[in-house]
Amino acid sequence: MLSIAWHTLRTRWVAFTGSFVALALGVALLAVMGQALAASLGAPARVPERFAAAPVIVRGQDVLRVATPAGERTADLARPRPVPAGTVAALRALGPVTEDRSFPVRTSQAEDAPAAPGNLVGHPWSTARFAPYGLTAGRAPEAADEVVVSGGWTTVGARLRTADGPLRVVGTVHGLGFENAVFYSDAQAARLAPSVVQLVVEADAAAVRAAVADDGVRVLTGSSRRLADADPGRDAEALTGLNALFGTAGGVTAFVSVFVVASTFAFAVDRRRREFALLRTVGATPGQVRRTVLAEALFVGVLASATGCALGAYGAPVLGDLVVEGGLAPGWYAIGGPGTGVWPYHLAFWTGLSVALGGALAASWRAGRTAPAQALREAAVDGRALTRGRRVWGAALLLTAVATLAYALATDPGDLLHRKTYVVRPMLLITAVALLSPALVRLLLPRLPGVVGLLARAHAVAGIRRSAAVAAPVLVTVALAGSLLGATATLDEARADEARRQTSADFVVTPRDGATLPARDVERLRQVPGTLVSATSATSVYTLEDGVALMKSEARAADPRLLAQTARLPVTAGELADLDDGSIVVTGEWARHRVGQRVPVWLGDGTARTLRIVAVLAVGTGAYGAYVTPANAGGAGVDRVAVRVRPGADPAAVAAGLRAVGGVRVMDEAQWARAGRPEPNRTTLLGLLLVLGIALAHTGISLANTLVMAAAERRPALRALRLAGATSAQILRLAATETLAVVGAGALLGLLVTTVNLAGMSAALRLLSAPSALVVPWTAVGCTTGACALLALAASLTTTATALRHPPSREHGVRGAAGKARWRARTLTDEYAPRD
Template structure:
């Protein structure tokens, strides 16, 4: 008998379609794993960043911007919501060492100007090595210098701070669009300064600030910490790491799922061949050895090709993420090699496991039994497959019961949970194929003339393995589309409904930037007849949970009486009116959340306080933060004003008065519904692009796999096509039958995928109910329809294109073809 290796090579030559199909599925899967691995490895480190605004500064002194709390397991830190200024006594001492220049940064809005303008005092321009390129330095309150060439000297800028004249320009350094005022004018526009430059020896400066908690002395490369958003690279890496981690997890699942399914189907197609070999005397071990040798050969070649393809595609993925704003401009694919080894090993392992699982059944069947099963799938479900499918189905049902309801709303959970249910349904799909095919074909068969639908039903039921294999990529496509898009849409709708339920305001006023409303604007708004005004500020509160975890909670600072008139807080206990300067409103996620209890907290500026719990909010979707009074959010600007209508007030007149009140500050007046829509959009551009990355890569791969599996399945049916032609069917009828079968199988996969999506969203709805949050369910019907339609077109086109060359031959010629 031929050796295992020679038999494997002979089989590969004889079954080119199966070889190409398995090779394509595995190569693309390894390519995707390589791309995700390279992207993930490259998101672990950021390039070193040099100082920008203070590159020429001798020493920068920065006020406390980090809360540090000692715990039994070490010091825990959190960024302060409101960094502290350098104490006045320290500034006085520093002035004795050398010239002190206070740095100030504030937003500037001007007509026909860049939208990200920031203001600075002119004296700090020298520390960024700015030099006058044209004109001169500002000398009066109405004169400014700008960066770049968007404004020439002599131009008048209309800003919210009044009209100013550009008297000079400096070269654009690439990291900001700045407007420089005189030091006196900048001090009035931004009275608070959190950092300064000292022209003195670093050692002397350190001695001067020694013992002052949190004050930092920055020199050398450390001066970059005084630049705007110094942690942006780290935050960008964290976001990228999460994005590529999620995409990698979804990609790995889809790749392994599709590759294992393709290899199992390729082996299942060869039952006739295995039966003949068993009849000729081949042992089960020889059959398994032959199949594993084939898988090893195809797996090695396809994995190598996939690694090469992934290395080519990874830089293009990086460029796309940069162009789409998902990654910073410096992001590049690094020179790491471990992703290649990991992807190659994974591809080879999946190929061997996929082939081994299918070959085991082929190897243990008897010769006569194998021949009997060659044409009809009489036992498509093995005991092992039933047990695995049932086990995964139970796991998918039990997992939500073990998790906290709040965890079910997290992205990692609603991205990963569908994978278990998808695998379970795919394993059990042969049991579901018959009833679903009957459901889809029974009505058309009864109403339409001809035997097309009858043949579709009988062929699909007779070849259950083939039907399940072709439906598997459709199942993944529809299930992921419905689960991921449906989960994000459901959460968005729940959060928007929750926000709308929390406010009883008729109008909401918002400032044009983070600077908030000034006192004059607030006074003007409160003076509008018929308006009940509640201005709130954004802040934060920190609490030490379990004695070791320093947790930050977003907070709103509000006047209790005004808050009660304009808000309907989702209270689980207590009253909004009981809030005062010595108390706090917390939510159920806090460790201590009983009304009357006292909790030790740190305020947004790091001040330590012990406050009484005045009321407790329900957990909701996680957006229910805490509420404090303005006295516990010192210096926080009012960034939102809710306006309710007093009894008998005219809404139109109040709206007109509010628009007039905020006109000078550039604020906006919206109805409550308009504000909810603006504050909680369906998804922003970055979220959409991120979701496109996660879904797009996986769905493109499943689409290609669908074509691949359809080609393999159709190429294996030459004898069936011959029988139809001999029975009198025309070429058009045979092609129409093949196309209809493909569309029917796609419909089976789509129904199974829809079932998975519905079950997942039902679990999310139950979690929202347990959290006392609105529970709307949003199925993305347009996306589901588009995904199903694309799969139907791909499958029908692939099936007809594969069958066309064979159908063109004569019936007698087809009858003589060997499989």
């Protein structure tokens, strides 16, 4: 049977080309994603930047440590504690101590220099020598309005306008690449940022550790000094995003590859019924027929997987360069380096081979199950397109999809809002609908007007297996595009609606730089005539659930009396007005969420408290969490101010007064609702586009392969039409009409899957008290359907035009009008005979 399989591949290479290309592309993508994941498993050891020349750094407590029966649990604090004054005094006895401060510098523009970067950060000048920064021009700052800046965006003598007053540039230093620094005199920096979170000690490290052993601070030396730099965990966060990106893309690649290869093999086996019938007639056993099909899949799988691994080795470095250039990965990130190893290639190769064999397994079973006495009779006409196996598996998967959705809605509707869930869940429903597609496509095929429309529908229904094979990849692509992009759009719309419903303020004021508002600016806002001002702070609280899990919850700190007048929070139990310094407002997601319960928590700075629950909020989209008073904010600064216009006051005058405060952004209610719609995450957006690109590429390959394989069986009908007097243009129009009708049916099935998936998410939002209409991404669905239609039309018209090159009478030796009539009648009967 191996020799038969080999000769079949040689003579029917066109039929296997699509499977080969689809599988090779899938293996290549898997190899690339595997190498990308391997390259993101660990970041290189980052060297200290701001404190490269500092001997010892002492940093206030920035990690919460909680002892549990299962061991110590840790979490990064939302706001590190300042170094205690007693510790600073003890350290000064050991050697020189330099206090470090970092704060945002909000500047509009330089008066006589180019516009300033938008991410300026201020430091005391005494810390510049630890980077080290060296003066390239000018001198050190001395007066309160003098600064030294890094980089080449301005020059000595330039004047800057900032929220803290005008500044004069008296010196410049080379930029070191990791920040845009503005150095103040030490005295002015202390006035702008009084808190000292870390400091540099020029003394022996052992002596420093001995001096601070019981103070809860951290002593950083050597490579650990990098933890004193801004955002030391940015590499880990970037790698987490890359893992999610490439993991999702790899999973979808595997799913689409299995789907395309399995459907391609199934269609190829169905088109070879007469061939298998002859093998069964001459004595081939069912096992031999099945082994022939599996041997063909083995040959194709080995060659395609090897080719895919070679393509993956070439494409991986290119992908690494693209994600770095796009700002999605750190500059050091590279794919395909010496540390990657060979496991991504093993994973891709054996996965590809397994996909090929798995995709051919069901087809081989169908090929070998026909009894010898029935072989030739079954080869003469199509059997049922919707076989028992397809009905059973399709119904089982459909019931599973519905049951798991209902279970999630009943037990944990919030799980449906997670990215992993709304990426994976559509695949179950897509597979179920694809298995049932022969019956569904027949129902969805439109009744088109005219002779061409009538013939197009009749041809599509007569070859329902071919129609289903064309519609299935369209279903996958449209369903993925609609479900993935629609899920993010629906969530964004829900968050915007939630922000609109939960504010009763006329204006919302936030800092332009995204940091916090200085106390003097908050006071200036309160002094605007005709306003009621509620200032809130973003913080975190930590709880120990089940005695072993240390959980971090986002929280906001606010005056409860003012909060009640500027916000409409979804309280499900208790009273918001009862909030005080000894209590907390929680959401229904908390393990303890009954009014009156006392819950041990740790504040944003690690302070342990036991607070009483006075109110419970609906879960919503998860955009908000607990509420505490400013006394429990853990030292967090104000980052949002809600403003109500008092009765009788002029809203325009109030808005003008608010905007007079420098460095703030003033939004009315509608603008705030729009701001509540989060900006698309670049990594997430790229991942979705990559997933859709993979699906569309496989769709094009599958459509072309299916239509090429079906070209041979369509030739009798085309010849009959030509003998009946149809022109080549009319036949091409017939092929185009049939193709568009089938693609449209597949797109409708994809839209059906999209609607069901988005309806489940919308129901989850309603259960979470965040009702929002589902958002179907019509643009994406339309573009995806259009691309599928273009691909299918190109393949269909090409194969049809090729079949029309030879006159039917000469090709078949038909002579005379009577002979042509008999041949035409027989051809049409074979082509349009009922087959299901």
